[in-house]
Amino acid sequence: MTALHGPRVTIKDVAARAGVSKGAVSLAFNHKPGLSEATRDRIFRAARELGWAPSLTARSLAGARVDVVGLAICRPARVLGLEPFYMEFVSGVESVLTEHSCSLLLRLVKNLDEEAGLLESWWKGRQIGGSILVDFREDDP
Incomplete structure (x- = not known):
């Protein structure tokens, strides 16, 4: 059925x-x-x-925990592939999240404003239960 x-x-x-x-x-x-x-x-x-x-969608609408972690990286895709640190970092994050039955929502963004807006949008839309923040800057929004 x-x-x-x-x-x-x-x-x-x-x-x-x-x-x-x-x-x-x-x-x-x-x-x-x-x-x-x-x-x-x-x-x-x-x-x-x-x-x-x-249904994960129904659970999030009901206010249940969302088992998705957001990661926005401010890098062009072509450069990201040349930085071995990020490939290892994402692989490590994925392995830990998998152990906890969680998923990673990854997006490459062009600038800090887009990153901040995306993270806020994900949070308000209950698409993520948390975020991993990288590349901290002085007076980071």
Whole structure:
């Protein structure tokens, strides 16, 4: 009963299959207390059987944690490839974020104003849960 084979599976479907409320499914997937391990396991099993996973978009709209970290680098793409530090840096950041089931949102920008505006836009739009700041300058905005 996945999107490929029929109607989209919802949290309501998972709750019905597991014999719990939608709130209980939310508690399980947000790793909150209040459920027995048996109930939590039953919910996860129902979700797997139905092919359901929480929507990251829906979670961010609901005010849940966004597991994306933003990184804006003020460098032209051609120069970035010539600076081994940044390739190693991004690789290291990715490996740590992956261990925590987080993603990196990377953007190359042309100037400081674009960088500041982009980071603000990402934050206000709840696209990121945090930022990695590099290349600090005196009186940095």
